[in-house]
Amino acid sequence: MEFKEAVREYCILEGRRIWFKKNDNVRMRAIKTFVDDHTCARETKNRLANKKWLACKLVKKLRKYPNLRYSETTQYFKTKCDLDLNKSSLTKALGDARSIVYGDAAAQYGMVRDYGLTLLKSNPGSTGLINAVKEKFKLHDWPTNMVVDLGKKLCTCGFWQLSGMPCVHACAALARAGKRPEEFCHEWLTMKAYNNTYAFYINPISGQAL
Template sequence: MERFKKALKDVFVWDGRDCMYIKNEKERVRARCAEEKCPWLIYVARNSKTMAFEIKTFHNKHTYGRDYGSNLADRAWVTDKLEKRLATQPKLTPREATEHMKQDYNVQVHPKMIQMALKAAREIVVGNDKAQYGKLWDYLQELHRSNWCMKFAITLYACRNGFVKGCRPLIGLDGCFLKGYYGGQLLTAMSLDANNHVFVIAYAVTRAENTENWMWFLTRFQDDLGDHQVHGWNLMSDQQKLTEMPYVHAVAAISKLRIKVTEDFVSPYLTIDAVRKTYDLCVNPVNSKEFWEKTDHPKPQPPRIVRPAGRPKKHRTESGAPLPLQ
């Protein structure tokens, strides 16, 4: 029911109208437009048979225009919306936040409210990210309980087993940026299954993508997977390209030889049997964090934020004029 009321508030903020609750209980809610003669009405209650909430009555028609004096977009509501935005855009500026509220929620928020809400949202997001670092050892313990894995550079047993038994002996290495407040790099080792789908084998989070961190990751990856010279693993970085004969040309060449049993030309890594071997084991789900076993290890601290040298870049509008208030 709380999710419904949040969604209802979002609708009224977008429409620029005020909402009034006629009945506001845990099992049922009846709400209407705040204008006295407006027929807009909605009634939601729990279904006794399915035990799910459903809309019983809905009159979706307003007879009044937008109310520019609506107070539904309060600081708590704005903070909640900016908190979600900061999760993917940690360097959000007040001007960008104002534009985000205008474009995504059709509401013009006062600059002072934007500043206060952005500050509160940033404290929540940064606090949550910092708390996650303190739970790394507990998370690792939970991974060992549900899925056998290698420490720090995580290789789940189901992924390792699937690669060894069913994937072609080609390992692709790549890294990408993490867009959280503390940043970092995600290093990955992956392969391709029989259906040419990406199959992740191992991954790790490091402060930066450099030779030292790649050596650390690959050393632990080799300890878990085995020596590439013994097993014949082939490594390919993101700067290398793989070329091969197109399937159409290969089929034409086989047809020219007039060979009836074309299966002899199919690699065992591209068969249904290879798919079964790759996905023979599944990755077991982990418990919710409140059920994790607490460890005695000291809580890790988040990395220190290193600001780049020089003045930060500013995003300016073409006219340079402030956004008008409605």
């Protein structure tokens, strides 16, 4: 495979287009004779420059220039390889390169809660608050759609505002965000409020004998 990638690299830089014959997983057809004299025009839209090859090149650029933009990548490949690239392929390649350099953002956010629990275990007595919730959701319901705002604890159905308890739409949004519905109930409905209500007691006093 290293030989194949070397041939790909050479052909892209030279602006040539070749086709690889199908090989099995182990063996590859060898080149016995190589003629480097060409009369054909240079290829500026080379299919050999696939998404994988583009991403591999962009990884090095991203590590050096973390804020690399799409327009800059287009200019980079045009200047270095004289390539006119498809916008969709280059955008996907840039996204793949960012995932390699910075990691998958969704996967990293999914580990935030585990990271917080690890910190609490290693630092007994500490407290931590993780607030990384997407606040607004649109749910497709019948006969109308509902909008849930987790930050303001609102739903267009009105049940959450009236009862203080998340409605079915809010519960669906909370499940999507990986949150527990009981954490979004009104404080008057919590066990803490219940215990505070009965925290006081009245001393008995002597009354009139019946």
